[in-house]
Amino acid sequence: MKICSRCLYTSNHPLYITFDEEGVCSGCRVHEEKDVLDWNVRSKKLESILNQYKNNNGNNYDCIIPVSGGKDSYFIVHTVKYKYGMNPLLVSYNKHYNTDRGIRNLANLKTLMDCDLMMFTVDPAKVKKITRATIRRIGSIYWHCIAGQTVFPVQMAVKLKIPLIIWGAHQGVDQVGMYSHLDEVEMTRKYRKEHDLMGLEAEDLINRDFDNITSNDIQAFCYPDDKEIERIGVRGIYLNNYIRWDSKAQHEQMINLYGYETDYQTGTFDNYNDVDCFNYSDVHDYIKYVKHGYGKVTDHVCREIRLKRMTRETGIDLVNKYKLFSPKNLNLFLNWLGIKENAFHYLIDQHRNDQIWKRNDNWAWEFMIKTTNNNSIENARLTNVQENTNYVISKSKRENYFDDKYILIGKGIY
Numbered sequence: 001m002k003i004c005s006r007c008l009y010t011s012n013h014p015l016y017i018t019f020d021e022e023g024v025c026s027g028c029r030v031h032e033e034k035d036v037l038d039w040n041v042r043s044k045k046l047e048s049i050l051n052q053y054k055n056n057n058g059n060n061y062d063c064i065i066p067v068s069g070g071k072d073s074y075f076i077v078h079t080v081k082y083k084y085g086m087n088p089l090l091v092s093y094n095k096h097y098n099t100d101r102g103i104r105n106l107a108n109l110k111t112l113m114d115c116d117l118m119m120f121t122v123d124p125a126k127v128k129k130i131t132r133a134t135i136r137r138i139g140s141i142y143w144h145c146i147a148g149q150t151v152f153p154v155q156m157a158v159k160l161k162i163p164l165i166i167w168g169a170h171q172g173v174d175q176v177g178m179y180s181h182l183d184e185v186e187m188t189r190k191y192r193k194e195h196d197l198m199g200l201e202a203e204d205l206i207n208r209d210f211d212n213i214t215s216n217d218i219q220a221f222c223y224p225d226d227k228e229i230e231r232i233g234v235r236g237i238y239l240n241n242y243i244r245w246d247s248k249a250q251h252e253q254m255i256n257l258y259g260y261e262t263d264y265q266t267g268t269f270d271n272y273n274d275v276d277c278f279n280y281s282d283v284h285d286y287i288k289y290v291k292h293g294y295g296k297v298t299d300h301v302c303r304e305i306r307l308k309r310m311t312r313e314t315g316i317d318l319v320n321k322y323k324l325f326s327p328k329n330l331n332l333f334l335n336w337l338g339i340k341e342n343a344f345h346y347l348i349d350q351h352r353n354d355q356i357w358k359r360n361d362n363w364a365w366e367f368m369i370k371t372t373n374n375n376s377i378e379n380a381r382l383t384n385v386q387e388n389t390n391y392v393i394s395k396s397k398r399e400n401y402f403d404d405k406y407i408l409i410g411k412g413i414y
């Protein structure tokens with residue numbers, strides 16, 4: 001297994017990664033564009049796209065923005081609304097694993113930025129049935145979240161005849177460099193299926209014998225018909241093709257402007273992105289280790305190395321610090337789903353990557369990848385690194401509340 005000479009991604013990255021003759025990965029190479037492209041020109045290009053969608057009659061929204069109580073939502077809405085003067089409809093798929101802070105961040109987002117928000121909550125019984133099936137089939141507790149987040153905006157675009165959807169960063173560009181920023185890659189059903197949904201479309205879940213899933217159960221997760229998408233002219237663009245993406249700086253701007261709430265995360269040092277979910281950097285991230293041998297901390301370290309805020313050495317220390325953590329919120333998840341811990345581990349172990357893990361003499365799982373130094377690391381090293389690994393923990397707007405249960409529906413404070 002290869003490891004990048006600059007960041008810490010390995011050749012088994014699930015989104016696919018390639019390496020050049022200097023041992024540098026495609027993600028690092030495409031990331032170099034961030035310091036080369038003329039972002040004023042890119043921003044003008046975005047402006048001209050957005051202008052085509054402004055609804056001058058005032059009888060409909062200009063665009064749809066998918067949001068949550070975390071992950072760049074504030075920055076995207078702020079930018080689209082205040083920098084480019086669009087009138088967006090915010091849409092949010094309810095992931096069910098909501099934290100108190102996430103509920104409040106989302107509620108406050110619509111109030112503080114004067115936007116309309118449409119939230120979609122699927123019947124918990126259906127969500128649980130689907131989650132049992134996706135754990136068994138692909139070892140994922142997050143399939144329903146990703147499927148819902150990536151399809152609800154498209155369904156609304158078709159139903160409400162709002163053709164433009166605006167997303168934040170495309171991971172195929174920002175993480176692995178599958179495309180250049182200049183490709184201006186847009187949302188497709190194919191990418192969603194192959195990468196976001198790990199190859200498993202909603203329709204593939206129908207299974208009366210084993211999981212008892214019917215077409216009615218998966219309706220909320222089905223992509224609209226191609227003909228309908230074409231009739232409305234639905235397209236989804238990604239802001240990171242037009243704006244120099246820097247998640248940490250963007251979140252800090254939003255903390256200052258709007259009091260976006262942050263919180264400590266179990267599996268990573270980045271306290272900004274995934275504050276809205278009990279599982280994303282916890283149970284889900286633990287599963288990512290089992291399946292791929294790395295977790296969110298590696299994603300965040302690679303991002304920070306490329307943005308010249310972290311050296312490779314600090315990155316390795318951080319990965320070692322968070323690696324192999326025990327999920328803090330596992331019991332909460334097991335109680336929600338109604339399965340036993342040994343059943344959970346049995347199901348997840350079926351998806352364990354045998355290139356990365358092996359049983360040792362004590363029948364415990366042992367991690368096989370070792371990061372070693374070689375000459376190419378010095379050649380690939382970025383210069384002018386200014387280390388900054390400080391992440392602000394903002395004060396909770398609901399002090400003395402002990403956040404220990406999923407909140408399905410809740411309210412903010414404004």
Ligand SMILES: [Zn+2]
Pocket residue numbers: 004005006007008009024025026027028029
């Ligand atoms: Zn790299």
